[in-house]
Amino acid sequence: MNDTSTSTDLETGDRDSPASLAALWIGVAVVLVGALVIAAVLLIGITGATREPFTTGEIPKDSPLHLRSTVRPPHVLHLAGSGSNLPITRALAEAFQVGRPDLHVVVFASIGSTGGVQATYDDVIDLGLVSRLLRPREAALGLTLTPYARVPVVFAVNLGVPDESLTTAELLEIYAGDRSTWSDGTPIVVLQRERGDSSHAAVAAVAPEFAAINEQAYREGRWRVVDSDQAMQEALSITPGAVGLFDLGAIVLQRLPVKPLRISGIAASEASVQSGRYPFAKDLAFVGVDQPGAAAAELLRFVDGEDGRRLMRASGYIPLPEDH
Numbered sequence: 001m002n003d004t005s006t007s008t009d010l011e012t013g014d015r016d017s018p019a020s021l022a023a024l025w026i027g028v029a030v031v032l033v034g035a036l037v038i039a040a041v042l043l044i045g046i047t048g049a050t051r052e053p054f055t056t057g058e059i060p061k062d063s064p065l066h067l068r069s070t071v072r073p074p075h076v077l078h079l080a081g082s083g084s085n086l087p088i089t090r091a092l093a094e095a096f097q098v099g100r101p102d103l104h105v106v107v108f109a110s111i112g113s114t115g116g117v118q119a120t121y122d123d124v125i126d127l128g129l130v131s132r133l134l135r136p137r138e139a140a141l142g143l144t145l146t147p148y149a150r151v152p153v154v155f156a157v158n159l160g161v162p163d164e165s166l167t168t169a170e171l172l173e174i175y176a177g178d179r180s181t182w183s184d185g186t187p188i189v190v191l192q193r194e195r196g197d198s199s200h201a202a203v204a205a206v207a208p209e210f211a212a213i214n215e216q217a218y219r220e221g222r223w224r225v226v227d228s229d230q231a232m233q234e235a236l237s238i239t240p241g242a243v244g245l246f247d248l249g250a251i252v253l254q255r256l257p258v259k260p261l262r263i264s265g266i267a268a269s270e271a272s273v274q275s276g277r278y279p280f281a282k283d284l285a286f287v288g289v290d291q292p293g294a295a296a297a298e299l300l301r302f303v304d305g306e307d308g309r310r311l312m313r314a315s316g317y318i319p320l321p322e323d324h
Contacts, residue, residue: 077295080108081116081129083229084198085284087250088149088317089129095311096302103295110228113198117143120287126296128287131198146286148303149249150318152268153202153280154260156236156246161186165262168207168279174243176213177222182241190223191235191244199245202282233258247282252316270318283320 079089086107093105107129111119116128117138134145155171157163162184166174173179180188193200195218204211217223226232229250236242236258248260248268260268263278272278286303288296302308309319 074293075102075104075295077103077105077127077299078108078125079105079127079129079286080111080119080125081287082113082131082198082284083110084131084151084247084250084282085129086110086229087247087253088151088284088312088315091253091311091315092303092308093299095307096299103298105299114138117141117287120289126288126293127299130285130287131282132201134287142290143287144290146288146300147283147320148286148308149284149312150273150281150320151250151284151316152248152273152278153199153282154246154248154251154268155243155263156251156258156260158236158238158240158242159257159259160240161243161259163261164259165265167264171263172207172209172213175210175217175223177217186241189239189242190217191232191239191242192217192223192225193232193245194225194227197245198282199247203245203280206279249316270313273318274322281318284317 077093079093086109090107093107097103097105108125113128113130113132116125116130117134119125120128120143121141128143130145134143155166161182163182170179174188175190182188192214200210200214204214218225224235226235226244229246232244232246233250233254233256236244236246237256243261246258246260250256251258251260262268263280266272266277268278268280273281286300292300304319312319
């Protein structure tokens, strides 16, 4: 996979803190599994007697989470993971269900790439959604990574910002706090994502200086940090002068009221990303077991088929693999 987001130091997962993952795991487990034995184990974790494998990364062999849920019917697919994957995955799932009244796909709210991998391994969901490479510990779980889309990462701004294009050097100045206004004098309001966000990692992979500047900004508390794609979308749309990293596909697919900046005059597009003229992009992938169930396998075939690839292109995403 041609990975543009390979920074292992930054890729600590979407919303990857132990506290955040524990809270998200509780919600996902209760909704998806509902089994009393799972609920009991989670309750113990909440009260502090133990910590769930989901939050620690340790998977005891006797964990009840290894037991396949008998609650999930075979004609229902459950998907969860990175927020970056949700817009296009939900669109693909909706298209997949047309003409398949016997199948139903549920794409849950973001639990991050780390959460998607762990929930897949624990057999709570059928397919996980990730926007980064698997880490060594995750790769050792024996799961299969299936890239399906590449999406340009853009510096998106509030619609009131007059600027249309910036150089990489100018963007570094903005995140370093050395440039504080737009061309009309409007104050620049930088919005960061949490540490380990896949879009920040994609930029850092191409511009290593960004990683150091970004980390210093975290340490100094220089910028407002938002912890989800939804929060970034809302903040960009209502905050005058705001700028933040976002996926072009989400902007196109959801018709968001924000503006992607060009980089040195080059707009983000399939052609500019594939040629390398536009520098920032990341890959989205499904993670699953080697032998997926019949419904999951059918969904994967649809995504890789003509209809799925056409939908991705129309929505601002680049279908993978490229040479289909």
